[in-house]
Amino acid sequence: MSELIRCTSVCKDYVRGSERVRVLRNVDMSVEDGTFVALMGPSGSGKTTLLNLMSGLDTPTSGEVEVDGLRLDSTSAGALARWRAQSVGFVFQFYNLLPVLTAQRNVELPLLLTDLPRSERKKNAAMALDIVGLGDRGSHKPGELSGGQQQRVAIARALVSDPRLLVCDEPTGDLDRETADEILELLGTLHRELGKTIVMVTHDPKAAKHATFTLHMDKGKLVAPADHADAAPQRARTVA
C-alpha cells in the first residue's frame, strides 16, 4: 500500500493572550492509503490539532504535512479549500449540518463546488444517502432527524464527492452507545468495502477497536501504542 499522509517534525503553536502554547511537538507519522486509524489521547493532547493539519483545515507552525503528494504546509488558503473539496470528507461530533436545508440538499453541498449539473448532483446525493441507509429521508431537515441519522447524513455528505480521505472528529461523541456502534460499523464498512482511508479522533476505546490501527497522543507527541503492540506497523506507523 502507498503512503497517503506523511507528517515530518510537525509543531503547532497557538497564541492565547500573551502566551504561546505549543500543542504539537515534533510529530512524525505516516498513514498508508486504505487504513482506518484511530487517534486517541487525553483532552489537550493535540489529537484534533493533528487531524486539522492533515485535513488542511490548519497549517503547522513548523514541519511538513504531505497528503497524497501535496505539501499542505506550503499551500495557499484558497488552494487548500479547493483541495479539501476534492480530497477530504469531514465528519464532526456535532454533525455541522445546515438546519435550513433538507438532508438531500446538505449532502449536495460539496457538489456545488463541482461542475456537475443539478440532476447529477441530486443523483449522487441520493446515492450517498442510500449508502448510509437514509435513502428515504432525503426530504427531512436535520431537526426532523435523530442524532444518529444526522450523523449518517454528515457521513453521506463526506462521501458524496468520493474523497480518498475521511477525517472524523469524535464522530460518536454525541451519540448513545447503540447508535455510536451503528455509526462505527458504517465507518468500518466504508473502509472495508469502499477502501476509504479514515482518520478518527476519539476518546472512546471501544470506538478505537473498530479501527485497524490506533495512535496514541499525549502532551503533543505520539506515544507507543501500548495496547496495540501487535498492530501491523505497515498499515500506519509512528516515527518517533
Next chain:
Amino acid sequence: MKLLSLLGRNLLRKPMRTSLTFASLAIAFLLFMLLQAISDAFSGGVSLEGMDRIVIDSKYSMTDNLPLAYVQRIRALDEVEMVTNMSWFGGYYREPRNSFATYPVDPVSYFDVFTEQRISTETLGRFRDIRISAVASEALAAQYGWEAGDTIPIMQDIFPQESGSWTWQFELAGTFHNAGGPLLLINYDYFNEAVVGWGKDQVGWLVARVADPAEVDATIGLVDGMFENSSDPTRSTTEDEYRRQLASQVGDVGTISSMILVAVFFTIVLLTGNTAAQAFSERVPEVAALKTLGFSDGSVATLVLVEALALCVGGGVVGVGIALLLEPGFNANLGGMIGSFDMTGQSVAYALVLASLLGLAVGAYPAISAKRLTIVEALRER
C-alpha cells in the same frame, strides 16, 4: 454562484425576525418617499408653463388683501400680457374633514393665465355665464362623485354672506384638468356680490403673465413701484419664489424632512445591523462548516453580504411600492394644499440607491467577519 441558492432559506430561517426587520425597512422607505414628496411639493420648482408668471401679494402679509382695482391697473401695463385675481376661500364640504383648496376667480382670465389647467369651451362658457357656478378639478369631482348641474354646498368659516348665512351653494358647471391636487374654483363676481361688506372688492393676490419672460425682474419692479406709496403696497415675486416663501411660513420643510430621515435611517442602520450581526453569530458553526467543505472565504462573505442587501433592497422596494400605491390618495387629499404631491422617478432612484447603501453598511461587518472566520477557532468554540 451556486451558494446563493441558500439565500432564501437563510432569510426565512427565523420568519418572525426577518418579517419584522423587513417591515421596519419597508416603513422607513415609505416614510422616505412621503417626506421626499412633501419636500418636493414645498421646495420644488414651478412647471415650465409658470416661468413667465409673477405673483403680486400684499407687501406686509400674505393674509392681507389687495383692492380689486389693482387688476385693471396692472392689466393696463404693456409689460403684462394677462392678469387674474385669486382669493383664499377656505371652507369645507359637508364635514370639516372634507376641506380642499377653493378660490374665487375670474373664469376667463384665470384659464388664460394658468394655461396648463385645461377646461372645455362649453364648461368655461357655463362657468362664465352662470354667476353661482363653480368648476372642480377632475380629481375633486371624482372624489365626491360630483357631476355637472349638482349643487355643491360649502360651509364657510371666513366669509359669511351678507344675508348672514355661512353656507354657500354653487352649481357645478363641470370639471377641468389640472396636474395638482383637488381644487374648486368659484365665480368671483358671485362671491363679490354675496360676501359680507368687509370682503367686497378685495382680492387675496394677483397672478400676472408677463409679456416678455426675460423681463420678469423689471416687470416685478414696475408693479411694486406702482403701488409703493399707496395704502396697499405690493410685493411681487416669481411664482417659484412665491411657493418657496409659502413653504417657509411652515418652516424649512426640506431641512425638517432631512432631519427626520437621518434619525429614521440611523435607527434603522442600528437595528438592522444588530439583527444581521446577531443572525451571523448564530450561524458561525454553519459558516465554518461551509468553509470546511471547501467554500472560499470570498464566497461565504458574499453570501452573507448579499443576504443583507436582499433584505434592505427588498424592504426598500416594498416601501417604495406602497408609497407609489398611496400616491393618488395623498395627491387627492393633500395636493390642493401643498401643490402637486408627486413621487418622482428621481425619488425612487434615491430610495433604491439608499437601500443598497444600507444593505452594504448593514452587511459589511458580518461579511468581513465571515471572511476572516478561521475554521479551527469556530469549530473549537462549538
